[in-house]
Amino acid sequence: MTLNDSDELVTDQAVARAHATSADGRRMTRSEELRLALADEIVRGVLAPGEALDETQLAHRFKVSRTPVREALRQLAASGLIATRAHRGAVVARPTAEQLNNMFETMAELEAVCAGLAAERMSAAERQALEAIHEELRKLSHLGDPQRFHEMNESFHDAIYAGAHNAHIAEITLATRVRVQPFRRAQFRNLGRLAKSHAEHDRVVVAILRGDRANATKAMREHIELVREEYELYSDSV
Numbered sequence: 001m002t003l004n005d006s007d008e009l010v011t012d013q014a015v016a017r018a019h020a021t022s023a024d025g026r027r028m029t030r031s032e033e034l035r036l037a038l039a040d041e042i043v044r045g046v047l048a049p050g051e052a053l054d055e056t057q058l059a060h061r062f063k064v065s066r067t068p069v070r071e072a073l074r075q076l077a078a079s080g081l082i083a084t085r086a087h088r089g090a091v092v093a094r095p096t097a098e099q100l101n102n103m104f105e106t107m108a109e110l111e112a113v114c115a116g117l118a119a120e121r122m123s124a125a126e127r128q129a130l131e132a133i134h135e136e137l138r139k140l141s142h143l144g145d146p147q148r149f150h151e152m153n154e155s156f157h158d159a160i161y162a163g164a165h166n167a168h169i170a171e172i173t174l175a176t177r178v179r180v181q182p183f184r185r186a187q188f189r190n191l192g193r194l195a196k197s198h199a200e201h202d203r204v205v206v207a208i209l210r211g212d213r214a215n216a217t218k219a220m221r222e223h224i225e226l227v228r229e230e231y232e233l234y235s236d237s238v
């Protein structure tokens with residue numbers, strides 16, 4: 001089947017919107033940039049557990065004032081990546097297996113609810129936009145660029161949160177993602193993960209496009225559970 005002109009237009013607009021979202025991602029605030037950079041170093045083991053994080057040194061290293069440093073440290077503490085101790089400042093932590101399980105279990109259930117609702121509630125335009133992002137991810141999976149894949153992957157999941165047409169669920173799902181993000185992101189460095197991720201998304205997309213709530217819920221839950229397993233593989237390899 002070939003797309004007619006108007007379908008192509010919708011598709012292009014969806015891709016442009018997705019790019020705009022990732023461009024927004026690149027125009028991150030200083031504290032977001034800092035948070036991602038530090039989260040990356042902690043998850044990769046560049047910064048070792050127990051290592052002290054000095055606000056003044058970090059401000060100097062990232063050429064920012066201490067305010068964004070403090071904000072980034074506060075968010076990293078929420079992810080369990082750093083621990084703050086009275087009189088000693090922040091030190092690198094690693095979330096316990098139980099904390100990680102709790103975060104990923106919550107993430108999987110919330111994303112599953114969003115996908116199920118999206119299957120029933122997404123408009124035709126939203127379904128087309130989701131397909132367009134999914135197609136863009138297929139191309140990126142061949143290019144093997146983990147950073148761009150990560151950004152487009154967030155657009156994919158954002159489209160499903162929005163498609164649930166429940167602002168409250170979308171909000172708590174996003175808030176949970178901020179906490180889980182360092183661990184979700186790390187796994188894209190695993191060999192062959194991008195292609196596998198795309199195959200898992202495919203099951204989600206097919207169910208959503210069919211309006212099949214039960215299977216959309218199931219496919220999304222399985223996707224996030226696999227993300228969690230991939231993180232285990234990744235963290236064992238660093």
Ligand SMILES: [Zn+2]
Nearest residue numbers: 153157197201
């Ligand atoms: Zn995904």
